[in-house]
Amino acid sequence: MKTLIVVNFKTYAESTGTNAVQLATIAEKVATDAGAIIIVVPQIVDVFQITRRVSIPVYAQHVDGISFGGNTGHILAEALAEAGAQGTLINHSERRLGLAEIDAANQAAQRANLTTIICTNNIATTKAAASLCPDFVAIEPPELIGSGIPVSKANPDVVTGAVNAAAGVKVLCGAGISKGKDVKVAVELGTDGVLLASGVTKADNPEAALRGLVEFI
Amino acid sequence: MKTLIVVNFKTYAESTGTNAVQLATIAEKVATDAGAIIIVVPQIVDVFQITRRVSIPVYAQHVDGISFGGNTGHILAEALAEAGAQGTLINHSERRLGLAEIDAANQAAQRANLTTIICTNNIATTKAAASLCPDFVAIEPPELIGSGIPVSKANPDVVTGAVNAAAGVKVLCGAGISKGKDVKVAVELGTDGVLLASGVTKADNPEAALRGLVEFI
Amino acid sequence: MKTLIVVNFKTYAESTGTNAVQLATIAEKVATDAGAIIIVVPQIVDVFQITRRVSIPVYAQHVDGISFGGNTGHILAEALAEAGAQGTLINHSERRLGLAEIDAANQAAQRANLTTIICTNNIATTKAAASLCPDFVAIEPPELIGSGIPVSKANPDVVTGAVNAAAGVKVLCGAGISKGKDVKVAVELGTDGVLLASGVTKADNPEAALRGLVEFI
Amino acid sequence: MKTLIVVNFKTYAESTGTNAVQLATIAEKVATDAGAIIIVVPQIVDVFQITRRVSIPVYAQHVDGISFGGNTGHILAEALAEAGAQGTLINHSERRLGLAEIDAANQAAQRANLTTIICTNNIATTKAAASLCPDFVAIEPPELIGSGIPVSKANPDVVTGAVNAAAGVKVLCGAGISKGKDVKVAVELGTDGVLLASGVTKADNPEAALRGLVEFI
Numbered sequence: 113m114k115t116l117i118v119v120n121f122k123t124y125a126e127s128t129g130t131n132a133v134q135l136a137t138i139a140e141k142v143a144t145d146a147g148a149i150i151i152v153v154p155q156i157v158d159v160f161q162i163t164r165r166v167s168i169p170v171y172a173q174h175v176d177g178i179s180f181g182g183n184t185g186h187i188l189a190e191a192l193a194e195a196g197a198q199g200t201l202i203n204h205s206e207r208r209l210g211l212a213e214i215d216a217a218n219q220a221a222q223r224a225n226l227t228t229i230i231c232t233n234n235i236a237t238t239k240a241a242a243s244l245c246p247d248f249v250a251i252e253p254p255e256l257i258g259s260g261i262p263v264s265k266a267n268p269d270v271v272t273g274a275v276n277a278a279a280g281v282k283v284l285c286g287a288g289i290s291k292g293k294d295v296k297v298a299v300e301l302g303t304d305g306v307l308l309a310s311g312v313t314k315a316d317n318p319e320a321a322l323r324g325l326v327e328f329i
Numbered sequence: 330m331k332t333l334i335v336v337n338f339k340t341y342a343e344s345t346g347t348n349a350v351q352l353a354t355i356a357e358k359v360a361t362d363a364g365a366i367i368i369v370v371p372q373i374v375d376v377f378q379i380t381r382r383v384s385i386p387v388y389a390q391h392v393d394g395i396s397f398g399g400n401t402g403h404i405l406a407e408a409l410a411e412a413g414a415q416g417t418l419i420n421h422s423e424r425r426l427g428l429a430e431i432d433a434a435n436q437a438a439q440r441a442n443l444t445t446i447i448c449t450n451n452i453a454t455t456k457a458a459a460s461l462c463p464d465f466v467a468i469e470p471p472e473l474i475g476s477g478i479p480v481s482k483a484n485p486d487v488v489t490g491a492v493n494a495a496a497g498v499k500v501l502c503g504a505g506i507s508k509g510k511d512v513k514v515a516v517e518l519g520t521d522g523v524l525l526a527s528g529v530t531k532a533d534n535p536e537a538a539l540r541g542l543v544e545f546i
Numbered sequence: 547m548k549t550l551i552v553v554n555f556k557t558y559a560e561s562t563g564t565n566a567v568q569l570a571t572i573a574e575k576v577a578t579d580a581g582a583i584i585i586v587v588p589q590i591v592d593v594f595q596i597t598r599r600v601s602i603p604v605y606a607q608h609v610d611g612i613s614f615g616g617n618t619g620h621i622l623a624e625a626l627a628e629a630g631a632q633g634t635l636i637n638h639s640e641r642r643l644g645l646a647e648i649d650a651a652n653q654a655a656q657r658a659n660l661t662t663i664i665c666t667n668n669i670a671t672t673k674a675a676a677s678l679c680p681d682f683v684a685i686e687p688p689e690l691i692g693s694g695i696p697v698s699k700a701n702p703d704v705v706t707g708a709v710n711a712a713a714g715v716k717v718l719c720g721a722g723i724s725k726g727k728d729v730k731v732a733v734e735l736g737t738d739g740v741l742l743a744s745g746v747t748k749a750d751n752p753e754a755a756l757r758g759l760v761e762f763i
Numbered sequence: 764m765k766t767l768i769v770v771n772f773k774t775y776a777e778s779t780g781t782n783a784v785q786l787a788t789i790a791e792k793v794a795t796d797a798g799a800i801i802i803v804v805p806q807i808v809d810v811f812q813i814t815r816r817v818s819i820p821v822y823a824q825h826v827d828g829i830s831f832g833g834n835t836g837h838i839l840a841e842a843l844a845e846a847g848a849q850g851t852l853i854n855h856s857e858r859r860l861g862l863a864e865i866d867a868a869n870q871a872a873q874r875a876n877l878t879t880i881i882c883t884n885n886i887a888t889t890k891a892a893a894s895l896c897p898d899f900v901a902i903e904p905p906e907l908i909g910s911g912i913p914v915s916k917a918n919p920d921v922v923t924g925a926v927n928a929a930a931g932v933k934v935l936c937g938a939g940i941s942k943g944k945d946v947k948v949a950v951e952l953g954t955d956g957v958l959l960a961s962g963v964t965k966a967d968n969p970e971a972a973l974r975g976l977v978e979f980i
Contacts, residue, residue: 120401122398122399122400122401123395123397123398123399123400123401123403123405123408124397124398124399125397125407128397128405128407128408128411129407129408129411129412130411155404155405155408156373156374156402156404157373157374157376157377157389157404157405157408157409157412157414158377158408158412159374160374160375160377160378161377161412172374173401173402174401174402178340180340180341180342180345181339181340181341182339182340182341182423182475182526182527183339183340183423184337184339184340184390184391184418184421184422184423184424184526185373185390185391185418185421185423185424186340186423186424187372187373187374188340188345188372188374190342190345190346191340191345191346191372191374191375192374194345194346194347195346195374195375195378197374201401201402203644203645204401204402205401206399206400206401206402206403207401207402207403208644208645208646208647209644209645210637210642210643210644210645210647211637211642211643211644211645211648211666211671211674211675212642212666212667212671213642213644214645215668215670215671215674232645232646233646234649236649236677236678236679237645237646237649237678239677239678240645240649240674240675240677240678241645241674243670243673243674243677243711244670244671244673244674245670258399277677309399309401310399420861420862425861425862425863425864426861426862427854427859427860427861427862427864428854428859428860428861428862428865428883428888428891428892429859429883429884429888430859430861431862432885432887432888432891449862449863450863451866453866453894453895453896454862454863454866454895456894456895457862457866457891457892457894457895458862458891460887460890460891460894460928461887461888461890461891462887494894554835556832556833556834556835557829557831557832557833557834557835557837557839557842558831558832558833559831559841562831562839562841562842562845563841563842563845563846564845589838589839589842590807590808590836590838591807591808591810591811591823591838591839591842591843591846591848592811592842592846593808594808594809594811594812595811595846606808607835607836608835608836612774614774614775614776614779615773615774615775616773616774616775616857616909616960616961617773617774617857618771618773618774618824618825618852618855618856618857618858618960619807619824619825619852619855619857619858620774620857620858621806621807621808622774622779622806622808624776624779624780625774625779625780625806625808625809626808628779628780628781629780629808629809629812631808635835635836638835638836639835640833640834640835640836640837641835641836641837692833743833743835744833
């Protein structure tokens with residue numbers, strides 16, 4: 113399959129509200145020019161307006177393992193889907209869930225036809241997450257997040273270990289990714305792409321950063 | 330001040346996505362006709378599209394005590410405000426927070442000029458919540474939620490006790506509210522209005538339910 | 547291996563403090579008489595006094611994935627081991643943990659030479675838990691807990707499914723277990739024993755209940 | 764009232780198991796010699812053995828807002844009391860709870876005749892915690908924890924602000940406390956004592972550290 117570049121907007125000022133719309137528009141332009149797949153992951157409150165403005169895939173940052181009902185303040189998969197989201201992160205390192213919650217969230221999202229990416233922190237939890245049958249697992253070793261050192265370079269063994277442990281479930285890797293060669297190495301290690309955030313959202317020139325990322329795809 | 334009718338859309342099918350837009354439109358119509366204040370509280374992913382369609386106040390169901398930064402999957406007050414929300418619930422019974430989290434969420438929301446409603450479960454926690462200086466506290470005795478018996482009738486003492494404990498912070502009450510007379514009694518007990526959900530969202534005729542609620546205002 | 551009868555004392559009055567010591571003493575007597583393995587799982591504050599009084603294995607109800615350090619109010623594996631605990635439950639349905647937390651708790655416990663039992667709620671989470679390499683997984687379908695209907699009878703497929711999904715990790719089953727024949731069926735379905743609570747702790751005659759449970763072992 | 768020195772053992776190696784017993788014995792000796800009140804707060808699993816060995820007050824690090832029942836892995840006030848604990852911390856910065864949980868924990872503890880200390884992080888949450896009527900609130904500004912700079916010196920205003928906000932509920936202060944003069948200043952600012960941990964548990968000579976702390980009492 114084609115390599116995925118998944119850009120998590122987090123809650124940075126540079127990727128909130130109208131800035132988020134602008135960044136998604138840039139991502140769409142780069143994706144179209146390069147024939148690449150770039151997925152944007154804005155804050156949940158921004159999902160609706162971004163799906164109205166771009167045609168690249170928009171994922172949510174979180175979903176809860178709930179159904180229609182009394183769940184004030186929770187994120188419902190069907191509501192995300194109706195707002196135009198095509199997928200969602202689950203269990204991001206900044207929004208960890210219980211094991212039964214991850215399973216329920218993954219099932220809720222798949223029931224609403226959302227593509228699921230379960231985030232993990234090591235090989236053991238990657239194996240566990242993969243056994244829940246998400247569409248993707250995304251391994252991000254916590255010690256490398258924000259280190260500026262790409263996981264694909266700092267610890268290639270954890271990436272290949274995750275690919276093996278995932279037993280057929282597709283794997284993304286994250287932490288420290290910012291350049292096209294990081295993506296290239298990640299793919300050579302057996303992944304289907306990368307998950308990154310500040311490498312794009314905090315870049316002086318996000319468009320140039322995105323063009324760099326898809327350079328070797 | 331004028332009595333507030335706060336309608337929590339929760340994650341009911343009847344108040345998600347296009348249904349949420351439709352219900353908000355009905356609420357706007359009743360509010361305009363009656364000269365009443367009706368606030369709608371849709372799911373976070375629906376906030377943007379509803380603020381584009383109605384001019385009555387739209388509140389969020391939850392906000393986190395965070396600032397711009399790395400907070401994947403969390404709800405940022407500034408993002409809610411930019412999407413058009415005018416206020417937010419905090420610590421709803423279906424989305425409880427820690428004490429320090431409530432304080433941080435209340436501060437984050439007020440920093441973004443959102444009106445805050447901290448939900449509580451008894452007189453002691455109402456006093457504690459009020460001491461954090463929100464715009465409103467909303468007391469909902471858990472044993473009456475979904476009971477069909479209005480708190481204003483079943484336990485008027487808890488309502489007046491909450492009003493006293495709040496020491497000047499405005500109080501809403503909830504649990505079992507569905508009729509205009511429930512609102513009337515709530516106001517007579519010293520509150521500034523009511524917080525309700527299924528009494529409107531699950532009504533056979535939500536417009537009639539809303540018209541009933543504002544009958545004695 | 548021999549069949550395990552794991553008795554969770556929860557926080558029942560009948561199994562707290564001196565009552566817990568008394569119940570553990572009864573369990574020891576039945577285990578000795580029948581040549582059976584009965585493991586008692588008292589509250590953490592009761593672990594020390596029970597390990598002083600009985601020689602059957604004593605497990606903790608919970609452990610956190612922490613090391614020596616600043617973790618006020620958390621449960622340290624090394625402290626449990628020094629108090630005489632030989633094992634621990636992890637992720638019980640009444641004390642759910644995050645995926646990364648389960649992994650960390652399992653590793654912390656094994657580092658302190660505690661036998662680990664990760665509790666799960668369905669086949670998918672059993673597979674995930676087993677991939678973290680605990681000593682046991684214990685599946686308890688939530689819909690059967692407290693139903694009085696043994697999981698081994700109500701839903702044998704979930705038990706055999708869990709045994710298959712566990713891929714070599716030993717499996718216990720729980721929910722509704724109270725009689726020797728429930729244990730017998732559980733073993734025939736491929737498990738290594740059962741996890742139960744009220745069937746013993748709330749029995750009119752706990753000693754008779756325990757004798758019944760080990761009847762066919 | 765007499766000044767309280769509350770020593771939190773956390774989960775340090777120096778204050779776990781037999782080391783905890785030894786440290787509690789030292790604390791008892793210093794308290795007796797100086798006529799001071801020193802309260803030790805060991806890990807929950809160590810409470811029983813320490814209450815058998817010393818006669819100074821032993822508090823727990825955490826309690827849950829539960830009653831007898833099905834609460835696996837939770838901490839029951841009645842079980843703590845039966846094991847000899849005389850009080851408990853609630854909502855320590857390393858074990859934060861929800862507002863309703865704090866209220867429930869405080870009530871559960873007081874029902875079992877345990878003295879309660881609710882920990883807080885700023886003046887607003889101190890006011891909120893005090894409104895729940897614990898025996899003490901203990902303010903520990905997070906930015907000073909582990910800083911080596913005593914809160915009583917770095918930020919006397921937050922201490923006096925907390926004393927005022929507590930409106931009659933007794934106040935302890937913590938963060939950076941290690942010397943007798945820190946205790947003296949804390950008392951001069953209106954508190955009834957201090958809460959500390961590493962200043963004693965990590966001291967080269969814990970006995971000397973304790974003797975220093977009670978020097979000016």
